[in-house]
Amino acid sequence: MSFSLSKIVVSPEGEQLYTFEYAALITETSITVVEVYVKLGIIDAIGDLLHSREIARIAQIQRLRQDLGLNLVGAAMVLDMATEIAQLRAQLKVHQSYSSNTL
Structure with missing residues (x-):
């Protein structure tokens, strides 16, 4: 299945989706890398399409691999941990805000 780079596809949530070809072009990788x-x-893909956040993740992984010499699994783990830390910080902020409002 082939898509034009200019084709606009929107997810059920209203977010624009992009082809593997577009992701490879933007992240300066190959379609094969995206597929792997x-x-x-x-x-995560939706069929042969990606959210912009997944394209950003590809770019971040590529930077971690090139700049820090991390392997693919290590780069993915770093990003997963960074996401988890951000979520925990947000939860802590909500908890602190709730605690200070109940005093």
Whole structure:
């Protein structure tokens, strides 16, 4: 299945989706790399389409691999941990806000 780079596809949530070809172009990788990331579960695809956040994740992984010399699994783990830390910080902020309002 082939898509034009200019084709606009929107998810049921109203978010724009992008082709593997577009993701490869933007992240300066190849379609094969994008497909491997999907097969390994490093990024999530909707059929042959990706959310912009998944394209950003590809770019971040590429930077971690090039700049820090991390392997693919290590780069994915760093991003997963960073996401988890951000979520925990947000939860802590909500908890602190709730605690200070009940005093």
